[in-house]
Amino acid sequence: MRAVIQRVSRAAVVIGERRVGEIGAGLLVLLGVHRDDTEAHAERLAAKLIELRCFTDEAGKMNRSCRDVDGEMLVVSQFTLYGDCRKGRRPSYTDAAPPEKAVPLYEHFVEELRRLGVRRVATGEFGAMMSVSLVNEGPVTLIVDV
Numbered sequence: 001m002r003a004v005i006q007r008v009s010r011a012a013v014v015i016g017e018r019r020v021g022e023i024g025a026g027l028l029v030l031l032g033v034h035r036d037d038t039e040a041h042a043e044r045l046a047a048k049l050i051e052l053r054c055f056t057d058e059a060g061k062m063n064r065s066c067r068d069v070d071g072e073m074l075v076v077s078q079f080t081l082y083g084d085c086r087k088g089r090r091p092s093y094t095d096a097a098p099p100e101k102a103v104p105l106y107e108h109f110v111e112e113l114r115r116l117g118v119r120r121v122a123t124g125e126f127g128a129m130m131s132v133s134l135v136n137e138g139p140v141t142l143i144v145d146v
Contacts, residue, residue, distance in 0.1 A: 032081025
């Protein structure tokens, strides 16, 4: 699994005119599922993101985790994170899991975040054309692979 995370003061997902998910301060998680991923990968990534120290403390150092700051998470599926652009001009997505595998793993990841105690977990809608808006704080953007 691959996640691009952004520390945000707020983020939202809209489909058409309908707001389907939004959070306040926390992490926006763009989640890609690899064709070889398992539930164990989803669980490891969820545990890592909750404890990842990317929020600042009183001294301005990134020493606090999402758990420490009682942050929220917005999880948006994004198969394009496994786009391979090394050949030609059109990305190949052969490393991305097909929907029949990706959807259950995406849902397992979201449920694992909730089980681990993230105060609020919002989501986009798997496979939909979504508009994502955010206010990136820092800016802080990280790529996390498991």
